Each structure stands twice: as C-alpha cells, then as structure tokens.
Amino acid sequence: MAKIGVExxxxxxxxxxxxxxxxxxxxxxxxxxxxxxxxxxxxxxxNVMGMQDTLTKGSVIEAHGMSADEVCQQVESRLR
Structure with missing residues (x-):
C-alpha cells in the first residue's frame, strides 16, 4: 500500500x-x-509566511473539519 505522512x-x-x-x-x-x-x-x-516550497510530489490533504473516514476517502481517491 501507499506511504502516507500524517501530522x-x-x-x-x-x-x-x-x-x-x-x-x-x-x-x-x-x-x-x-x-x-x-x-x-x-x-x-x-502557509503562514506565504512561502510555496514543495517538499513532496504527492498530494497534500488538509484535514480541517473532516472526519477520519472522510480523510481516508480523500487519500484513496487521490492515490488512484
């Protein structure tokens, strides 16, 4: 499976x-x-400082306001 980084x-x-x-x-x-x-x-x-340095080529998902299940759905849809 995919390697996922999570805060x-x-x-x-x-x-x-x-x-x-x-x-x-x-x-x-x-x-x-x-x-x-x-x-x-x-x-x-x-992006508090307004900088746009990219450290990963993978998708970045902002989980604010989402349940764990919704985040999982987002992860799986972006990995397809």
Missing amino acids: GSLTDVQEALREKGHDVIELKQESDAQNCDCCVVTGLDS
Missing part, C-alpha cells in the same frame, strides 16, 4: 489509515514528507 495530532486518522493497510508515518519535520505518496495535515498553520 502527529491526527491520531484518529493515522489509526484509520493503518486499518486500511497503508504505511503511515508521523510527520515530525518537513523532510519526513519527501518520500510520501500523500500527506495529511491539520491545516491550522498552513
């Missing part, structure tokens, strides 16, 4: 993705996202 505060999302068979790593620093097929972030501190 540490999204433990429910991490567990749901693992249950679906994905390889989940916790994003502790920016470089952790480099080899991920997809990343899930809270969106709470996104």
